[in-house]
Every structure is written in C-alpha cells, then in structure tokens.
Amino acid sequence: MYCKNCGNEINQNAVVCIHCGCAVEQQKPATEAQKTNVLGIIGFVLAFIVPLAGLICSIIGYKRADRDYNGNCKGLALAGTIISAISLAISVAVAIWGIASWIVLWTTITAPLY
Ligand SMILES: [Zn+2]
Known part of the structure; x- marks a missing residue:
C-alpha cells in the first residue's frame, strides 16, 4: 500500500x-464497506403489509442509502416508498368511500322517519 x-x-x-x-x-x-440497507428492505416488505409503516421505513431507508450504505438498496427503498404511497392512497380512498357509502345508506334508511 x-x-x-x-x-x-x-x-x-x-x-x-x-x-x-x-x-x-x-x-x-x-465486507464492511458495503453494508446492507436493512431498513430499505424492511420498508419494501412492509409496503405490502402495513403501508404506513412501509412508507416511513422506505423513506428513511432511501435517505440513508447514499449517506450510510453507499447507495445500497436505494432502488428498493424508492420502490418501497412508491408502493407504500400507492397502497396508502388506495386504503384512504377505500376508507373515505366506505364512510361515504355508510352515510348515504344511513340517511336513506332513516329518511322516511322524518
Ligand atoms: Zn508518508
């Protein structure tokens, strides 16, 4: 050297x-130079199970990818972020749609009483 x-x-x-x-x-x-971005992988997996937790883990994993992990799993963390965001958006949309349907149904049932 x-x-x-x-x-x-x-x-x-x-x-x-x-x-x-x-x-x-x-x-x-x-071996020490290329550490595995565990948070990025966890975030990606959680994206399919718990979107909110997946989104948080993926964003942190993505931010740390360059700084701490030499770009390791950066793409995976980015994919996890996108998938989590889409899953979360769908979940919220379904929840709003469900509540809206329930209100419509409830007002329809109770309407004749007035
Ligand atoms: Zn010298």
Whole structure:
C-alpha cells in the first residue's frame, strides 16, 4: 500500500508511515464497506403489509442509502416508498368511500322517519 500523505510505499500493516511519520488510515475490509440497507428492505416488505409503516421505513431507508450504505438498496427503498404511497392512497380512498357509502345508506334508511 501507499501512504496517502507522501505517496511512498509502506508496509501493508503499518500504522505510521516510515517516510513522513503521518498516521496511516487503515483500509476497511470490503465486507464492511458495503453494508446492507436493512431498513430499505424492511420498508419494501412492509409496503405490502402495513403501508404506513412501509412508507416511513422506505423513506428513511432511501435517505440513508447514499449517506450510510453507499447507495445500497436505494432502488428498493424508492420502490418501497412508491408502493407504500400507492397502497396508502388506495386504503384512504377505500376508507373515505366506505364512510361515504355508510352515510348515504344511513340517511336513506332513516329518511322516511322524518
Ligand atoms: Zn508518508
């Protein structure tokens, strides 16, 4: 490996550069560099089960994808966000439609009483 400060070749396990005395940054293992964006995956799965929870997890997972996970699962988190949003919109629409139908039905049944 080479020193980042002076560019001279130094020992792989060196902690301090023998040429300039600068502290050498230890290279992180490849496995640690690419962490799995768990929240993005959870958000995507939850999108199909609990849309609201899926939406929250996906948004957080998407925001963290670039910052903490080197872009890992960014697409999945984005897909989870979209699916959750659509599911939530459908749920809300169905709920409103259900309440509206119930009010119409209720007023129809009770109407003759007035
Ligand atoms: Zn050096």
